Amino acid sequence: MSSRKFFHPEADALTLHRILFALSDPTRLAVVRALKDGAERSSGDLLAESVPRSTMTHHLKILREAGVTRTRPEGMRCLISLRHTDLEARFPGLLDAILAHGRSD
Amino acid sequence: MSSRKFFHPEADALTLHRILFALSDPTRLAVVRALKDGAERSSGDLLAESVPRSTMTHHLKILREAGVTRTRPEGMRCLISLRHTDLEARFPGLLDAILAHGRSD
DNA sequence: TACGATGTACGACGAACACCGTACGTTACC
DNA sequence: GGTAACGTACGGTGTTCGTCGTACATCGTA
Numbered sequence: 322m323s324s325r326k327f328f329h330p331e332a333d334a335l336t337l338h339r340i341l342f343a344l345s346d347p348t349r350l351a352v353v354r355a356l357k358d359g360a361e362r363s364s365g366d367l368l369a370e371s372v373p374r375s376t377m378t379h380h381l382k383i384l385r386e387a388g389v390t391r392t393r394p395e396g397m398r399c400l401i402s403l404r405h406t407d408l409e410a411r412f413p414g415l416l417d418a419i420l421a422h423g424r425s426d
Numbered sequence: 427m428s429s430r431k432f433f434h435p436e437a438d439a440l441t442l443h444r445i446l447f448a449l450s451d452p453t454r455l456a457v458v459r460a461l462k463d464g465a466e467r468s469s470g471d472l473l474a475e476s477v478p479r480s481t482m483t484h485h486l487k488i489l490r491e492a493g494v495t496r497t498r499p500e501g502m503r504c505l506i507s508l509r510h511t512d513l514e515a516r517f518p519g520l521l522d523a524i525l526a527h528g529r530s531d
Numbered sequence: 532t533a534c535g536a537t538g539t540a541c542g543a544c545g546a547a548c549a550c551c552g553t554a555c556g557t558t559a560c561c
Numbered sequence: 562g563g564t565a566a567c568g569t570a571c572g573g574t575g576t577t578c579g580t581c582g583t584a585c586a587t588c589g590t591a
Contacts, residue, residue, distance in 0.1 A: 336457075337524065337527070338449070338450050338451060338455055339450075339451050339457065340449065341446045341447075341449045341450040341524070342446075342450035344443070344446045344448035345443050345444075345446040345450050345563070346443060346549085347443050348549095350442065351444055363567085363568090364567080364569095365566095366570060368589080372550095373550080373551060373552080374553060374567085374568065374569085375550085375552075375553090375568090375569080375570090375571095376549075376550055376570090378553065378568065378569060378570085379548090379549075379550080379551095380549090382569090383548090383571090394557090396557095396558065396559075396564065396565055396567095397557075397558045397559060397568085398558090398566090398567060398568075399567085399568065401574095406492070411525060411527075412523065413523070413526065414517070414519060414523040415523040415524060416525065417519070417523075418517065418518070418519040418520040418522075418523040418524075419442065419446070419517075419520060419523075421517070421518065421519065422442070422516075422517060427559090451578095451579080453579090468537085468538090469535070469537075469538060469539095470536095470538085476584080477580090478580075478581055479537085479538065479539085480538090480539080480541095480580085480581065480582075480583090481579075481581065482539085483538065483539055483540085484563055484578095484579075484581095485579090486538095486579080487539090488578095499588095501537095501588065501589075502536065502537055502538090502587080502588045502589060503536090503537060503588090504537080504538065504539095505540075507564095
Protein backbone atom coordinates (compact mmCIF):
# COMPACT_ATOMS: atom_id res chain seq x y z
CA MET A 322 0.00 0.00 0.00
CA SER A 323 2.71 2.39 0.93
CA SER A 324 4.36 2.01 -2.42
CA ARG A 325 1.10 3.03 -4.00
CA LYS A 326 1.15 6.54 -5.33
CA PHE A 327 -1.58 8.72 -3.97
CA PHE A 328 -3.03 11.43 -6.15
CA HIS A 329 -2.70 14.87 -4.66
CA PRO A 330 -3.96 17.87 -6.62
CA GLU A 331 -1.56 20.74 -7.12
CA ALA A 332 -2.03 23.69 -4.80
CA ASP A 333 -3.06 25.82 -7.79
CA ALA A 334 -5.69 23.31 -8.80
CA LEU A 335 -7.69 23.39 -5.61
CA THR A 336 -11.27 24.43 -6.13
CA LEU A 337 -13.44 25.93 -3.46
CA HIS A 338 -16.53 23.88 -4.07
CA ARG A 339 -14.61 20.62 -3.93
CA ILE A 340 -12.99 21.60 -0.66
CA LEU A 341 -16.32 22.60 0.83
CA PHE A 342 -17.85 19.36 -0.32
CA ALA A 343 -15.05 17.39 1.28
CA LEU A 344 -15.77 19.20 4.54
CA SER A 345 -19.54 18.79 4.30
CA ASP A 346 -19.60 15.41 6.00
CA PRO A 347 -19.53 14.97 9.80
CA THR A 348 -17.06 12.09 9.68
CA ARG A 349 -14.65 13.98 7.46
CA LEU A 350 -15.06 17.10 9.55
CA ALA A 351 -14.08 15.06 12.62
CA VAL A 352 -10.97 13.87 10.80
CA VAL A 353 -9.96 17.40 9.93
CA ARG A 354 -10.51 18.48 13.52
CA ALA A 355 -8.26 15.66 14.69
CA LEU A 356 -5.54 17.00 12.37
CA LYS A 357 -6.09 20.59 13.40
CA ASP A 358 -2.94 20.77 15.53
CA GLY A 359 -0.74 20.06 12.54
CA ALA A 360 0.35 16.62 13.69
CA GLU A 361 0.40 13.62 11.42
CA ARG A 362 -1.93 10.76 12.30
CA SER A 363 -2.40 7.34 10.83
CA SER A 364 -5.65 6.08 9.43
CA GLY A 365 -5.93 3.82 12.45
CA ASP A 366 -5.58 6.71 14.86
CA LEU A 367 -8.42 8.46 13.08
CA LEU A 368 -10.63 5.40 13.43
CA ALA A 369 -11.73 6.39 16.92
CA GLU A 370 -15.35 6.42 15.87
CA SER A 371 -17.16 3.23 15.04
CA VAL A 372 -16.39 3.41 11.36
CA PRO A 373 -15.17 0.43 9.35
CA ARG A 374 -11.73 0.68 7.85
CA SER A 375 -12.93 0.67 4.29
CA THR A 376 -15.35 3.48 5.00
CA MET A 377 -12.60 5.55 6.55
CA THR A 378 -10.42 4.90 3.52
CA HIS A 379 -13.22 6.23 1.35
CA HIS A 380 -13.51 9.45 3.36
CA LEU A 381 -9.76 9.93 3.45
CA LYS A 382 -9.65 9.58 -0.32
CA ILE A 383 -12.21 12.33 -0.75
CA LEU A 384 -10.30 14.62 1.59
CA ARG A 385 -7.04 13.84 -0.19
CA GLU A 386 -8.37 14.34 -3.70
CA ALA A 387 -9.98 17.62 -2.72
CA GLY A 388 -6.57 18.79 -1.56
CA VAL A 389 -7.46 19.07 2.10
CA THR A 390 -5.07 16.42 3.38
CA ARG A 391 -1.82 14.82 2.36
CA THR A 392 -1.14 11.10 2.73
CA ARG A 393 2.40 9.89 3.22
CA PRO A 394 3.47 6.25 3.45
CA GLU A 395 5.59 5.57 6.52
CA GLY A 396 6.52 2.00 7.12
CA MET A 397 3.49 -0.09 7.71
CA ARG A 398 1.08 2.76 8.01
CA CYS A 399 0.00 5.94 6.28
CA LEU A 400 0.48 9.27 7.91
CA ILE A 401 -2.11 11.88 7.13
CA SER A 402 -1.79 15.59 7.67
CA LEU A 403 -3.59 18.79 6.77
CA ARG A 404 -2.32 20.79 3.80
CA HIS A 405 -2.54 23.85 5.92
CA THR A 406 -0.02 25.92 4.02
CA ASP A 407 -1.50 25.21 0.60
CA LEU A 408 -5.01 25.89 1.82
CA GLU A 409 -3.99 29.07 3.53
CA ALA A 410 -2.25 30.33 0.41
CA ARG A 411 -5.27 29.66 -1.76
CA PHE A 412 -8.14 30.44 0.62
CA PRO A 413 -6.81 32.50 3.51
CA GLY A 414 -8.66 32.06 6.76
CA LEU A 415 -11.00 29.42 5.42
CA LEU A 416 -9.73 26.47 7.41
CA ASP A 417 -9.38 28.47 10.59
CA ALA A 418 -12.91 29.78 10.26
CA ILE A 419 -14.22 26.25 9.82
CA LEU A 420 -12.25 24.82 12.70
CA ALA A 421 -12.63 27.77 15.03
CA HIS A 422 -15.73 26.50 16.77
CA GLY A 423 -16.15 23.33 18.78
CA ARG A 424 -19.36 21.55 18.04
CA SER A 425 -22.24 21.87 15.58
CA ASP A 426 -21.71 19.21 13.01
CA MET B 427 -46.23 31.34 -4.23
CA SER B 428 -45.66 34.28 -2.00
CA SER B 429 -48.26 33.10 0.48
CA ARG B 430 -46.32 29.90 0.80
CA LYS B 431 -44.43 29.62 4.02
CA PHE B 432 -40.77 28.94 3.57
CA PHE B 433 -38.94 26.89 6.13
CA HIS B 434 -36.00 28.69 7.67
CA PRO B 435 -33.95 26.96 10.35
CA GLU B 436 -33.37 28.83 13.60
CA ALA B 437 -30.02 30.50 13.94
CA ASP B 438 -29.14 28.10 16.75
CA ALA B 439 -29.98 25.09 14.62
CA LEU B 440 -27.49 25.79 11.85
CA THR B 441 -25.00 22.99 11.39
CA LEU B 442 -21.61 23.41 9.85
CA HIS B 443 -21.69 20.42 7.56
CA ARG B 444 -25.05 21.43 6.11
CA ILE B 445 -23.82 24.94 5.43
CA LEU B 446 -20.67 23.65 3.80
CA PHE B 447 -22.69 21.26 1.68
CA ALA B 448 -24.96 24.08 0.57
CA LEU B 449 -21.88 25.98 -0.54
CA SER B 450 -20.23 23.02 -2.26
CA ASP B 451 -21.93 23.59 -5.61
CA PRO B 452 -20.68 26.12 -8.18
CA THR B 453 -24.15 27.39 -9.00
CA ARG B 454 -25.02 27.95 -5.36
CA LEU B 455 -21.66 29.53 -4.74
CA ALA B 456 -22.39 31.97 -7.57
CA VAL B 457 -25.70 32.83 -5.95
CA VAL B 458 -24.06 33.55 -2.63
CA ARG B 459 -21.46 35.72 -4.34
CA ALA B 460 -24.24 37.68 -6.01
CA LEU B 461 -25.73 38.32 -2.58
CA LYS B 462 -22.40 39.19 -1.04
CA ASP B 463 -23.11 42.92 -0.91
CA GLY B 464 -26.08 42.40 1.38
CA ALA B 465 -28.68 43.43 -1.17
CA GLU B 466 -31.86 41.46 -1.77
CA ARG B 467 -32.26 39.90 -5.18
CA SER B 468 -35.10 38.01 -6.76
CA SER B 469 -34.82 34.52 -8.10
CA GLY B 470 -35.05 35.99 -11.58
CA ASP B 471 -32.14 38.31 -10.96
CA LEU B 472 -30.07 35.35 -9.90
CA LEU B 473 -30.96 33.51 -13.09
CA ALA B 474 -28.24 35.30 -15.01
CA GLU B 475 -26.59 32.02 -15.75
CA SER B 476 -28.17 29.61 -18.18
CA VAL B 477 -30.04 27.68 -15.55
CA PRO B 478 -33.69 26.70 -15.82
CA ARG B 479 -36.09 28.15 -13.28
CA SER B 480 -36.84 24.85 -11.63
CA THR B 481 -33.17 24.13 -11.18
CA MET B 482 -32.62 27.50 -9.57
CA THR B 483 -35.56 26.91 -7.26
CA HIS B 484 -33.96 23.65 -6.20
CA HIS B 485 -30.64 25.33 -5.39
CA LEU B 486 -32.32 28.19 -3.55
CA LYS B 487 -34.21 25.68 -1.45
CA ILE B 488 -31.00 23.99 -0.41
CA LEU B 489 -29.41 27.30 0.50
CA ARG B 490 -32.50 28.35 2.43
CA GLU B 491 -32.90 25.11 4.37
CA ALA B 492 -29.23 25.12 5.29
CA GLY B 493 -29.76 28.58 6.77
CA VAL B 494 -27.51 30.40 4.34
CA THR B 495 -30.19 32.57 2.76
CA ARG B 496 -33.55 34.00 3.68
CA THR B 497 -36.46 34.14 1.25
CA ARG B 498 -39.08 36.83 1.63
CA PRO B 499 -42.21 37.10 -0.53
CA GLU B 500 -42.60 40.56 -2.01
CA GLY B 501 -45.53 41.01 -4.33
CA MET B 502 -45.07 38.92 -7.41
CA ARG B 503 -41.55 37.85 -6.66
CA CYS B 504 -39.34 36.44 -3.93
CA LEU B 505 -36.52 38.45 -2.49
CA ILE B 506 -33.52 36.49 -1.34
CA SER B 507 -30.79 37.69 0.95
CA LEU B 508 -27.85 36.30 2.88
CA ARG B 509 -28.35 35.57 6.58
CA HIS B 510 -25.08 37.29 7.22
CA THR B 511 -25.76 38.20 10.84
CA ASP B 512 -26.90 34.72 11.85
CA LEU B 513 -24.00 33.08 10.08
CA GLU B 514 -21.50 35.47 11.58
CA ALA B 515 -22.85 34.84 15.07
CA ARG B 516 -22.61 31.09 14.71
CA PHE B 517 -19.49 30.70 12.55
CA PRO B 518 -17.50 33.93 12.70
CA GLY B 519 -15.45 34.68 9.64
CA LEU B 520 -16.67 31.66 7.72
CA LEU B 521 -18.67 33.46 5.07
CA ASP B 522 -16.05 36.15 4.60
CA ALA B 523 -13.32 33.55 4.20
CA ILE B 524 -15.38 31.76 1.56
CA LEU B 525 -16.27 34.90 -0.35
CA ALA B 526 -12.94 36.63 0.05
CA HIS B 527 -11.43 35.36 -3.17
CA GLY B 528 -12.68 35.88 -6.69
CA ARG B 529 -12.53 32.76 -8.76
CA SER B 530 -11.75 29.07 -8.24
CA ASP B 531 -15.06 27.33 -8.23
C1' DT C 532 -62.43 37.55 -14.91
C1' DA C 533 -58.85 36.60 -17.99
C1' DC C 534 -54.10 37.00 -18.93
C1' DG C 535 -49.07 37.10 -18.48
C1' DA C 536 -45.25 37.00 -15.22
C1' DT C 537 -42.93 34.85 -11.42
C1' DG C 538 -41.73 31.04 -8.90
C1' DT C 539 -42.93 26.48 -6.75
C1' DA C 540 -44.16 21.38 -6.69
C1' DC C 541 -43.79 17.12 -8.67
C1' DG C 542 -41.95 13.42 -11.29
C1' DA C 543 -38.27 11.36 -13.83
C1' DC C 544 -33.64 10.25 -15.18
C1' DG C 545 -28.54 9.46 -14.86
C1' DA C 546 -24.59 10.22 -11.95
C1' DA C 547 -22.34 10.42 -7.76
C1' DC C 548 -22.23 9.33 -3.05
C1' DA C 549 -22.20 6.63 1.69
C1' DC C 550 -21.67 2.40 3.49
C1' DC C 551 -19.84 -2.14 4.13
C1' DG C 552 -17.70 -6.91 3.48
C1' DT C 553 -14.20 -9.18 1.33
C1' DA C 554 -9.94 -9.92 -1.02
C1' DC C 555 -5.43 -8.17 -2.04
C1' DG C 556 -0.83 -5.92 -1.43
C1' DT C 557 2.87 -4.10 1.90
C1' DT C 558 5.44 -3.93 5.84
C1' DA C 559 7.53 -5.53 10.10
C1' DC C 560 8.90 -9.21 12.90
C1' DC C 561 9.54 -14.08 14.18
C1' DG D 562 9.73 -17.93 4.27
C1' DG D 563 5.64 -17.56 7.30
C1' DT D 564 2.61 -14.79 9.85
C1' DA D 565 0.05 -10.95 11.59
C1' DA D 566 -0.94 -5.94 11.31
C1' DC D 567 -2.23 -2.17 8.51
C1' DG D 568 -4.50 -0.03 4.93
C1' DT D 569 -6.16 -0.06 0.09
C1' DA D 570 -8.91 -1.76 -4.00
C1' DC D 571 -12.87 -3.77 -5.60
C1' DG D 572 -17.63 -4.93 -5.94
C1' DG D 573 -22.34 -4.40 -4.47
C1' DT D 574 -26.53 -2.01 -2.57
C1' DG D 575 -29.37 1.71 -1.28
C1' DT D 576 -29.67 6.66 -1.07
C1' DT D 577 -29.07 11.30 -2.39
C1' DC D 578 -27.99 14.76 -5.61
C1' DG D 579 -28.16 17.65 -10.00
C1' DT D 580 -30.79 18.50 -13.84
C1' DC D 581 -34.81 19.42 -16.43
C1' DG D 582 -39.71 19.50 -18.31
C1' DT D 583 -44.23 20.07 -17.14
C1' DA D 584 -48.08 21.36 -14.41
C1' DC D 585 -49.76 24.25 -10.76
C1' DA D 586 -50.41 28.36 -7.60
C1' DT D 587 -49.96 33.23 -6.70
C1' DC D 588 -49.73 38.17 -7.78
C1' DG D 589 -50.42 42.31 -10.63
C1' DT D 590 -52.87 44.38 -14.35
C1' DA D 591 -56.04 45.10 -18.03
